Structures are given as C-alpha cells and as structure tokens.
Amino acid sequence: MTIGPHTVDTPVVLAPMAGITNMAFRLLCREFGALHSQDDGGLYVSEMVTTRALVEDHRESWRLVTMGEREKPRSVQLYGVDPVTVRRSVEMLLERDKADHIDLNFGCPVPKVTRRGGGGGLPWKTELFTRIVRGAVEAAQGVPVTVKTRIGIDDDHVTYRDAGLIAQEVGAAAIALHGRTVVQHYSGDARWEAISDLKELVTEIPVLGNGDIWSAEDAVRMMDETGCDGVVVGRGCQGRPWLFADLAAAFAGRPDRIRPTLGEVAATLRRHAELLVEFYGDEGRGIRDLRKHVAWYFKGYPVGGEMRHRLATMESLEDLDRKLGELDLDSPYPGAAVEGPRGRAGSPKRAVVPEGWMDSRDLTADHAGRLHEAELDTSGG
Structure with a gap:
C-alpha cells in the first residue's frame, strides 16, 4: 500500500x-x-x-x-x-x-x-x-x-x-x-x-x-x-x-x-501496562488507563466476573502481577468465543x-x- x-x-x-x-x-x-x-x-x-x-x-x-x-x-x-x-x-x-x-x-x-x-x-x-x-x-x-x-x-x-x-x-x-x-x-x-x-x-x-x-x-x-x-x-x-x-x-x-493461551494474553496485557507507564511517566496513571482494556483482553477466556473486576481495579504493576499470577495461565485459546465483534455496537x-x-x-x-x-x-x- x-x-x-x-x-x-x-x-x-x-x-x-x-x-x-x-x-x-x-x-x-x-x-x-x-x-x-x-x-x-x-x-x-x-x-x-x-x-x-x-x-x-x-x-x-x-x-x-x-x-x-x-x-x-x-x-x-x-x-x-x-x-x-x-x-x-x-x-x-x-x-x-x-x-x-x-x-x-x-x-x-x-x-x-x-x-x-x-x-x-x-x-x-x-x-x-x-x-x-x-x-x-x-x-x-x-x-x-x-x-x-x-x-x-x-x-x-x-x-x-x-x-x-x-x-x-x-x-x-x-x-x-x-x-x-x-x-x-x-x-x-x-x-x-x-x-x-x-x-x-x-x-x-x-x-x-x-x-x-x-x-x-x-x-x-x-x-x-x-x-x-x-x-x-x-x-x-x-x-x-x-x-x-x-x-x-x-x-x-x-x-x-496467533491463537494465544491465557498466559500469552496476560503477558501481552503486562507489556501494555509497561508501555503505558512509560508513555505517561506515571505508574498510577498508566495503570488506570489500562483498566478499560481488561474486558477486551479476556473476552472469551475463563476469567470469572470477580477476577475481571479485581483486574479492572488494579492499583500498580505489582498489584497487576499478583492478580495475573492467580489465573490459570495454561488455559488454551478458546476459539469462537474470542472471535467476532468487540466494543459497543449500540443502536x-x-x-x-x-x-x-x-x-x-x-x-x-x-x-x-x-x-x-x-x-x-x-x-x-
């Protein structure tokens, strides 16, 4: 192009x-x-x-x-x-x-x-x-x-x-x-x-x-x-x-x-966090910005509502690492559940x-x- x-x-x-x-x-x-x-x-x-x-x-x-x-x-x-x-x-x-x-x-x-x-x-x-x-x-x-x-x-x-x-x-x-x-x-x-x-x-x-x-x-x-x-x-x-x-x-x-396991998704989310902290020059601001991405990253994966909520209220990189460590990182790519439309379509x-x-x-x-x-x-x- x-x-x-x-x-x-x-x-x-x-x-x-x-x-x-x-x-x-x-x-x-x-x-x-x-x-x-x-x-x-x-x-x-x-x-x-x-x-x-x-x-x-x-x-x-x-x-x-x-x-x-x-x-x-x-x-x-x-x-x-x-x-x-x-x-x-x-x-x-x-x-x-x-x-x-x-x-x-x-x-x-x-x-x-x-x-x-x-x-x-x-x-x-x-x-x-x-x-x-x-x-x-x-x-x-x-x-x-x-x-x-x-x-x-x-x-x-x-x-x-x-x-x-x-x-x-x-x-x-x-x-x-x-x-x-x-x-x-x-x-x-x-x-x-x-x-x-x-x-x-x-x-x-x-x-x-x-x-x-x-x-x-x-x-x-x-x-x-x-x-x-x-x-x-x-x-x-x-x-x-x-x-x-x-x-x-x-x-x-x-x-x-790329058909990522849950562990690979978690690693990508962690990389995103690092880049946001670097972009803002402020760990707190970078982590707060990342919160809105959590639901998109874990769409279709076996991450329960309570854990999604906890991840969406993360406070620091250390807090993020601790919560990601609680996931079943070996969970495979879920297939069709991950595919298709994302974001709000509305009416x-x-x-x-x-x-x-x-x-x-x-x-x-x-x-x-x-x-x-x-x-x-x-x-x-």
Whole structure:
C-alpha cells in the first residue's frame, strides 16, 4: 500500500480511537505487526487531536502527537472545522517536525462533535469540506494528507461520493470510507458495497475500507469483494493487538495466526501496562488507563466476573502481577468465543447536527459563525 511517499508491505491502517490508540497501544500493535512483515505491518495513526488545541498550544494535545523513536512513518489524525485553523495546525506540525502523514477526520459520529457541524456531518457542506482539505494539502507541502469519512449523515444525506471526488481533485493522498452512516454509529453491518462504489468512482488515489474487520480473513475478504487498496482496523484490535501479526501474515499469503493461551494474553496485557507507564511517566496513571482494556483482553477466556473486576481495579504493576499470577495461565485459546465483534455496537441514533444543517449543502452565515464552537468540547483530543 502506498500513501504519498510511504509504502508499507501490509495494506493496513490502525484506526484512531479516542483514549485507545495512544503511543503505548500503537507501539504494541507495531511489535506484533513486525512479526510477519519486513516493516511494522501497516500505518498506525494517533488519537484524534483538534486543530484548535494545537494552534492554541495545548500541552496535552502536543503530547498526544509526539511519537516514539520507532514510530515511522508518524501518522497524526486531526479534527477541525475551520479552514484557517486546520491549515495553521498542519503548518505547526511540520514546523515542529511532528508528522510524516496527516489524516483528516470527517467520520466521527459522536453528537458533541456533529451537533456543531463537525465530524461525519461536515462533508454535507461541500464548499467547507473542499476548503479544509485543500488548505491542509497545500500547507502540508508534500507530506501526504488523507481523509477518513462515512457514507453520509443518513441514507437521505449521502456524502461519500462527493467527498471522494473532492479529496482526489484537491490532492489528498487517499480516502478511507467507513461503511456506515452517522445515524448508524457502530450498529448493524458495515455496507461494504459503498466501498466498492467509491473504489469504482475514485480511480487516481487509494481507497481504503473500514468497518467490521474482526479477523485477518475479514480484511482479505473486504479487499477481494470491494477492490479497495487497503483496510482500516478499529474495534477489531481492541484487546487483540496481535491481530496485526495475523494481518501481516494473511496479506503475505501465509497461514500463520496467533491463537494465544491465557498466559500469552496476560503477558501481552503486562507489556501494555509497561508501555503505558512509560508513555505517561506515571505508574498510577498508566495503570488506570489500562483498566478499560481488561474486558477486551479476556473476552472469551475463563476469567470469572470477580477476577475481571479485581483486574479492572488494579492499583500498580505489582498489584497487576499478583492478580495475573492467580489465573490459570495454561488455559488454551478458546476459539469462537474470542472471535467476532468487540466494543459497543449500540443502536442507530438520531443525527445530531445544527438546526437547518441538512436543508442545504451550502454553508449559511449563521452556521459559519458558529463553527468555532465545534471544537470546544473536544480540545486536547
């Protein structure tokens, strides 16, 4: 897969996930991806960071876009709604030598983002979308800028075709499509046929597919069925960073798959803990961050509710080691119980966008005047 000047053996991108894909998790996924690949088995993108927060020099936001020495290429995802702010944030990233690849988020379905015109609701305003992407591409001066979006706001307000053609026209290096609408959030099935449609329409830049990739076999099947140039993996790797080893092997045509025993899962969780402590520079904060991963790691394994609760309230590395030592570490891979969807799928939700937003694809003066509010609740990532 080639994105601008960057070519990776494995056509896979780790999707940005808020509170998940920090440096620690990215490094863990890279370690597994490198097991069956000459490089690190794909691209690994940072958590979403708001352009406003970077321009206002928020310390936490700049920490989130700071990469480890091993992270090459350095992929940063930005969320912004104002063309001037987006452009300036890209300039600052380059001035401070923080990125080798920039991804723009136009797919977030979270109401606090869409209710002010951001995320998955923004491509409906085609001129605004065009100005943002073009400005980022111009400011990047050859550093590849990619776009991630959804099918649309709902089935009556579809945006992906226009978004793909605009991204191609203004010089984006690739476009990724999550095969759901904003209304769907993560419910139901991803509509891979939309990815096929976009691939037929957009022919000059890579088209990446996203949605319902729970295994290496799913990724290969998506590419076979849609013709897309690569895949974006999000919830499927939660608690399973070894999925990137499976993906690298599958795309290399090898049958190797990691099917970890409970002991191997525990060792991976412990490695994740070490990386989090190193990332935060604070053992307590790193351990608290790890707690949310416990249920994902032990999904399907014979770890009872009481032990899961105890692990989810761990206080230190020593406490973690003590509790992991109580598990039956010889328990084998449980098979189907571990496979399939992960994370919260939820149910379809009403599209929360500014009043009158969907009445026209043009940006009204009122909506334009309120766009500055769209990043207030998401500053700092």
